[in-house]
Amino acid sequence: MIKRIPAADLDRLETWHKYRKGLCDSCRATCCTMPVELRLNDLIRMELVDEFERGEPIQAIARRLVKQGIVERFHQKTGIFTLSRMANGDCQFLRRDTRLCTIYERRPNTCRNHPQIGPRPGHCAYQPKEPVRST
Numbered sequence: 001m002i003k004r005i006p007a008a009d010l011d012r013l014e015t016w017h018k019y020r021k022g023l024c025d026s027c028r029a030t031c032c033t034m035p036v037e038l039r040l041n042d043l044i045r046m047e048l049v050d051e052f053e054r055g056e057p058i059q060a061i062a063r064r065l066v067k068q069g070i071v072e073r074f075h076q077k078t079g080i081f082t083l084s085r086m087a088n089g090d091c092q093f094l095r096r097d098t099r100l101c102t103i104y105e106r107r108p109n110t111c112r113n114h115p116q117i118g119p120r121p122g123h124c125a126y127q128p129k130e131p132v133r134s135t
């Protein structure tokens, strides 16, 4: 069992915790409130774009996904899409009650690589699921 550790501040990297196995079990999935960058391959794996659409201009795909509210923006130079989030900042694929990913097997590479690759490699913005009670 993991000892209670203080909540990190998502916006202050110096408060992030060194990642270790099992940390996610008691975390409220703070990482799933950060912007998620996607490439076309991610979108295909997520079944948001069909394989046959590969031949289409990527801008047309981006326009459709923005219109559908799936993607909030597309950076043409890099070919990177940013996944839209809910009003409370949660990823649209995060279940509110369980704080688990609803597309875990098909999740984007950004999520697969976190926290090895990210704002502070090897660290994450751990926040306990339950508020820590002061004594």
Ligand code: SF4
Residues within 6 Å of the ligand: 031, 032, 033, 036, 091, 092, 093, 094, 095, 100, 101, 102, 103, 104, 107, 108, 111
């Ligand atoms: S796709 Fe899944 S793992 Fe990635 S941020 Fe969204 S809920 Fe989290």
